[in-house]
Amino acid sequence: MKPANIMRVDLRSDTVTQPTPAMRAAMLAAPLGDDVFAGDPSVNALQEKIAALLGFEAALFMPTGTQSNLCAILAHCQRGDEYIVGQFAHCYRWEGGGAAVLGSVQPQPLNHQSDGSLLLADIEAAIKPDDAHFARTRLLALENTLGGKLLPFDYVQQATELARAKGLSRHLDGARIFNAAVAQAATGGANGGDVFLEARRIAQCFDSVSVCFSKGLGAPVGSVLCGSREFLARAHRIRKMAGGGMRQSGLLAAAASYALDHHVLRLADDHALAQRLADGLRDLPGLVVETPQSNIVFVDLVDEARARADELIPFLAARGILVTGLYRLRFVTHLDLDAAGIAYTLAVMREFFRA
Ligand SMILES: *Cc1c(COP(=O)(O)O)cnc(C)c1O
Numbered sequence: 149m150k151p152a153n154i155m156r157v158d159l160r161s162d163t164v165t166q167p168t169p170a171m172r173a174a175m176l177a178a179p180l181g182d183d184v185f186a187g188d189p190s191v192n193a194l195q196e197k198i199a200a201l202l203g204f205e206a207a208l209f210m211p212t213g214t215q216s217n218l219c220a221i222l223a224h225c226q227r228g229d230e231y232i233v234g235q236f237a238h239c240y241r242w243e244g245g246g247a248a249v250l251g252s253v254q255p256q257p258l259n260h261q262s263d264g265s266l267l268l269a270d271i272e273a274a275i276k277p278d279d280a281h282f283a284r285t286r287l288l289a290l291e292n293t294l295g296g297k298l299l300p301f302d303y304v305q306q307a308t309e310l311a312r313a314k315g316l317s318r319h320l321d322g323a324r325i326f327n328a329a330v331a332q333a334a335t336g337g338a339n340g341g342d343v344f345l346e347a348r349r350i351a352q353c354f355d356s357v358s359v360c361f362s363k364g365l366g367a368p369v370g371s372v373l374c375g376s377r378e379f380l381a382r383a384h385r386i387r388k389m390a391g392g393g394m395r396q397s398g399l400l401a402a403a404a405s406y407a408l409d410h411h412v413l414r415l416a417d418d419h420a421l422a423q424r425l426a427d428g429l430r431d432l433p434g435l436v437v438e439t440p441q442s443n444i445v446f447v448d449l450v451d452e453a454r455a456r457a458d459e460l461i462p463f464l465a466a467r468g469i470l471v472t473g474l475y476r477l478r479f480v481t482h483l484d485l486d487a488a489g490i491a492y493t494l495a496v497m498r499e500f501f502r503a
Contacts, residue, residue: 190398296444
């Protein structure tokens, strides 16, 4: 039987956070209008704020990151074009094949290196010559962070420069760009550790960037797509077709604005908790723990731990701890977790592996 006062520790994703009381207050106080008439002041303010922050002409608020990536790919590509993308990129693997289904845009997936990058030589080799046999290669899409990994900044520069030199557009799925910026700033960066300048430095390597507010930033809903006005005019038409024209969406934009003002720098706390969790798990038998670079810890179960894998998730769940995976577990830290939750998780994991 479950004790009534069981601690609940939800490590499935950084999407599970509840809006804080201050974020809810900001939502309720937001001035609203009809965004389909471009008349929602809170949406407009968010779009201007994020565009200025990341150094783009404009931005467009979207209900989801999936729709934001879809609008980006379809605004960069025509039917019969293709985009180069990683095998594990969200906008290839986890979005229902939307670019192909809805846009007749073909993905050209490439294998990742262990640091999450795509080899420059592989990118170059995947760019098709102008020949009727081939789809037209139009776009390189990268993701940062990818599976919690920070792409090395030198690599981001080289890959996007290669794409530019070959006439491709460059899109960043920056669902977690602020996690990337926090991680990059912590390693020194070029800007004395300024997180917002690091975010901008990453973003400026690309023609378009999609940012999620519903992940580590802790908003309930929403993403933005940033780019030039001309690009976003095309994306806006596609957003309408995809059913993403929202009305008094300033309620949601206000949460996103609040998150930009208050929840970016605190991502460092999530990264520290992920590190603490990884350090604690490393002592347990049969666990191979990847050193986290941001807020996601991957743990592979081997040997005796692997043999008991299907008992582990229910054991944790019965004690209020939610995690995804089976032989490869994923733990994600976020705004609604604290050191006590991590300590409790480690204690329960130790209990399982002692048994
Ligand atoms: C979550 C996520 C998205 C978008 O997801 P939605 O659930 O559609 O908002 C896109 N890319 C990455 C890398 C993500 O983690």
